[in-house]
Every structure is written in structure tokens, then in C-alpha cells.
Amino acid sequence: MADGIGIASATVDDVERALTPAPGTVRLRRMLGHRGFVIAGVVLALIIAMALAAPLVAAHDPYIQDLSNRLVPPVFLEGGSWAHPLGTDALGRDYLARVVYGARISLLIGVLTALMSGIIGAVLGVSAGYFGGRIDSVICYILAVRLSMPVVLVALAVVSLVGGSLTAVIMVMGLLLWDRYAVVMRSATQQVRALDYVAAAAAVGASTARIVLAEVLPNVLNNLIVVATFEVAHAILLEAALSFLGLGVQPPLPSWGLMIAEGREHLLFEPWVIIIPGIALSLLVLAVNMVGDGVRDIAAPENRN
DSSP states (O other): OHHHHHHHHHHHHHHHHHHSOOHHHHHHHHHHHOHHHHHHHHHHHHHHHHHHTHHHHOSSOTTOOOGGGTTOOOTTSTTOBTTBTTOBOTTOOBHHHHHHHHHHHHHHHHHHHHHHHHHHHHHHHHHHHHHOHHHHHHHHHHHHHHHTSOHHHHHHHHHHHHOOOHHHHHHHHHHHTTHHHHHHHHHHHHHHHTSHHHHHHHHTTOOHHHIIIIIIHHHHHHHHHHHHHHHHHHHHHHHHHHHHTTSSSOTTSOOHHHHHHHTGGGTTTOTHHHHHHHHHHHHHHHHHHHHHHHHHHHTSGGGOO
């Protein structure tokens, strides 16, 4: 009789396990059910694909000038031509090519800046949250000093001193935009440090490095990813602002912020020279922010199994 009950219980457990979807399947369903995440993900994927396949998308070289074809309007305006679907700029350069190659610049700056600042902020935040005490006090003091400095003004001052270039912009922003990572990672690490499995790892003699890398970091990684998505958008906007002021990416690189700055003189009569890169920049930043929003919602504790 007992054997029969045991067999029946095992059978019920097997059925429950078979009917329970795998964690990966649940996560995929949750992602597909988040409309904003899906739409933004598609837009972002298209922009990334366009940037990677720039030579195939753009028929013209973004650096070649043709003064005989200056300020040709886009094809959807009167006087436009399919030879230059988005028209040409004040130097006769194909605008479609510059927009497409400009996506490469914006994505490169956003990703590398987020990667650099993320490493700095994660190291400081995890160290402060895990060790506490004097280390936490010193890192909090450094964080307070950083937060007292306006990012845009400091970036303008430093870039004006070292000179505007792609490398300089990435380095300056990477060294300035780590504060959000540090704050979030410090708070998340303090919560994880108090959990039982971290105490158990320390009790069995695991080294500090092993505890941090194997127990703490994987459990705060979602927070890092969420902050990184928003910081990518922040870095793209900051680069556009610096380029607009003439202290970011320098000509002839096709930066969207630089394209907007170059089109200021023609705003009244050819507004599309500003509208087109402005729309491209807005779409990219909005898509990145919405993806970050979706990641945050999907990774929220109430949505986890």
C-alpha cells in the first residue's frame, strides 16, 4: 500500500515537473508579452543592423564632397532625387550615408562609454557594499565628490583642454558616468551580502574573491544591465551635445550631433538638415531607453519565478 502511494506521489511530481515551463521559456514569454520592449527591441535591432551593414545600405561615401550638389532636398520634397534619397548637406555629401555611418559613431560611443563607466562603477559599488566600514566611507566620499561636479560642464572643460576626438570623448565620458553604477551596485550588494548563501559560502572557507565573483556578482548582474542600458542612451545624448558645441567628435566624422550643428545655418530654409539627424538621434535614444525599461520590468523581483 505504501509502495502504491509512493508511486502515485512520484507520478504526480513527474507530471507537475513536465507541466512546469522551463525558466528560459517563462522569460521568453515575459519578454514577448512586454509590448514596449518588443517594439523598442525591433527598432534598436534595425538601427544596429543598419550600422553594421552601412556599406550595403548607403550607396555613397559619407566623406566625399560634391559642391555642385549642395543642399539637394530629400526625395520626398520638391526637387529631390533618388540619387540622394535623404538629400545632401552643405558640402554635397550624401545625407543617407552620413546618417547610416553616424549610427556607428553613436552606438560605438554609447557601448564603449557604458562598458568603461560600468566597470569603474561596478568595482567601486560592489567593494563599498560588500566590505563596508572605511572602504565604504572612502568610496562614498569619492562618489559625493563626483556627484558635486556637473557632467556637461566638466566634460566641456576637459574636452576643450585635451581636444575633441572620438577617443577623447569616450575616455572623458567613461570617467564621468560611473556614479549611477556605483550607487545601484552598492545598494544591491548590501542586500545580497546579508543573505544566507553568502554567509554559508564564507562559513565553508570560500575566499573573498570567490564569494564576490561567484555568489554576489551574479545576483546583482540584473541591476548592472538595467543601469547600463540607460547609460548608453545618456552617453549618446551627451556626445551629441558635445559635438553640437564643437567639442565632441570632429569633422569629417558623421556624428549626428555634429550634423545638427552643421545644419544650424540652414534651419530657416532647409530645416530637414536638422530634422533628419534629430529624428535618428531621438529614435535611437528612445529605443535604448525603452529596452532598458523593459529589462527593468522583466527583471523585477515580482516577475521572477
